[in-house]
Amino acid sequence: MRIAVLGTGQVGRRLATKLVELGHAVTMGSRTADNADATAWAAETGGTHGTFADAAAGAELVVNATSGTVSLAALTAAGADNLRGKVIVDVSNPLDFSQGFPPKLVVPEEGSVAESLQAAFPDARVVKTLNTTNNQVMVDPGRIPGKHNIFLSGDDADAKKQVTELLTGFGWAQDQLIDLGPLHTARSTEPVVLLWVSLFQALGTEDVNIGVFTP
Amino acid sequence: MRIAVLGTGQVGRRLATKLVELGHAVTMGSRTADNADATAWAAETGGTHGTFADAAAGAELVVNATSGTVSLAALTAAGADNLRGKVIVDVSNPLDFSQGFPPKLVVPEEGSVAESLQAAFPDARVVKTLNTTNNQVMVDPGRIPGKHNIFLSGDDADAKKQVTELLTGFGWAQDQLIDLGPLHTARSTEPVVLLWVSLFQALGTEDVNIGVFTP
Numbered sequence: 131m132r133i134a135v136l137g138t139g140q141v142g143r144r145l146a147t148k149l150v151e152l153g154h155a156v157t158m159g160s161r162t163a164d165n166a167d168a169t170a171w172a173a174e175t176g177g178t179h180g181t182f183a184d185a186a187a188g189a190e191l192v193v194n195a196t197s198g199t200v201s202l203a204a205l206t207a208a209g210a211d212n213l214r215g216k217v218i219v220d221v222s223n224p225l226d227f228s229q230g231f232p233p234k235l236v237v238p239e240e241g242s243v244a245e246s247l248q249a250a251f252p253d254a255r256v257v258k259t260l261n262t263t264n265n266q267v268m269v270d271p272g273r274i275p276g277k278h279n280i281f282l283s284g285d286d287a288d289a290k291k292q293v294t295e296l297l298t299g300f301g302w303a304q305d306q307l308i309d310l311g312p313l314h315t316a317r318s319t320e321p322v323v324l325l326w327v328s329l330f331q332a333l334g335t336e337d338v339n340i341g342v343f344t345p
Numbered sequence: 346m347r348i349a350v351l352g353t354g355q356v357g358r359r360l361a362t363k364l365v366e367l368g369h370a371v372t373m374g375s376r377t378a379d380n381a382d383a384t385a386w387a388a389e390t391g392g393t394h395g396t397f398a399d400a401a402a403g404a405e406l407v408v409n410a411t412s413g414t415v416s417l418a419a420l421t422a423a424g425a426d427n428l429r430g431k432v433i434v435d436v437s438n439p440l441d442f443s444q445g446f447p448p449k450l451v452v453p454e455e456g457s458v459a460e461s462l463q464a465a466f467p468d469a470r471v472v473k474t475l476n477t478t479n480n481q482v483m484v485d486p487g488r489i490p491g492k493h494n495i496f497l498s499g500d501d502a503d504a505k506k507q508v509t510e511l512l513t514g515f516g517w518a519q520d521q522l523i524d525l526g527p528l529h530t531a532r533s534t535e536p537v538v539l540l541w542v543s544l545f546q547a548l549g550t551e552d553v554n555i556g557v558f559t560p
Contacts (some may be wrong), residue, residue, distance in 0.1 A: 341543055343493035
């Protein structure tokens with residue numbers, strides 16, 4: 131599949147590399163066409179790179195791996211026409227580091243970044259997922275034994291089905307995936323990154339994820 | 346121990362009842378001395394009730410089970426003199442239902458309700474805990490099998506030790522308790538109530554809690 135990964139940070143590079151390994155044609159998008167991280171990534175992996183708009187234009191599916199506080203700007207730069215009808219896999223989290231560590235959660239007017247993106251691009255199909263754990267675990271869940279979970283939120287059943295296929299390609303078992311339902315449930319998973327940060331600090335490992343327990 | 350439980354909602358009543366059962370002298374505090382829920386609760390359980398200030402004045406330990414959006418007002422009514430030196434077990438969560446369901450998280454300027462209470466009452470010792478699951482599970486963790494977790498956040502080691510004793514009294518095993526460290530980590534657990542709401546809706550049971558997985 132032709133996939134755009136928007137964002138050149140750790141999360142974007144990790145996801146993009148895994149997607150190349152899985153045989154997808156991946157273009158990494160960034161604000162400028164000559165982003166150093168994107169250029170280096172493309173040279174290393176055989177992927178391609180370009181502006182947010184370049185990446186989105188050629189893609190069948192778009193991964194938003196930008197910081198949640200700038201995601202709306204990034205997708206606006208990608209262009210509504212380049213997003214129309216497409217699945218947007220939103221892995222972003224909105225953290226405010228302006229007062230240093232620890233970060234504070236930013237709650238967009240819509241309730242979550244995912245909802246704000248869906249409102250801005252009503253013809254795209256936003257699915258929130260993978261945003262609750264470390265980037266290495268995202269693409270290699272077997273790093274942590276046990277039935278820990280990944281959540282999906284979205285309003286389009288077919289889009290969630292496509293994303294489920296991506297996730298199982300990453301190694302997530304079906305019974306590790308929890309479909310929380312409508313996209314508005316993204317407001318309940320975006321803050322989980324803060325818990326991940328606390329757990330990383332308290333337990334001293336980046337390989338941390340949560341799992342759901344019921345009787 | 347003489348314990349004040351501030352708040353007459355489901356969470357407050359559940360905690361207060363369990364504390365009476367465990368042999369503590371519990372006073373339920375509310376805005377007014379004649380609160381109907383508190384009066385009924387006291388008649389049922391043999392506990393006592395009064396204003397926030399009545400309850401806090403006589404207590405060795407204070408449980409804040411008010412809604413996070415009004416906790417600062419409730420503790421202000423309880424009075425700084427009545428809180429001085431005392432452990433405040435803060436189980437509150439700040440949710441905004443003003444636009445209906447689903448609620449939105451409110452992030453206080455300080456980062457969390459717990460931090461805002463500690464800032465307002467620097468002579469008290471705030472410990473955030475129990476706020477991440479259902480009130481029945483809080484006082485009866487065995488309702489859910491497996492190693493699910495409860496988190497503690499606080500700046501005072503002795504206060505966290507006292508709270509740990511309370512939690513083990515409720516049935517939490519030592520290895521279910523995760524000390525996240527400083528009180529500022531409360532900003533990472535207060536949003537978890539939103540995930541609880543999503544899971545309740547998606548899975549159809551109130552007996553839901555999360556657990557932490559590492560290699």
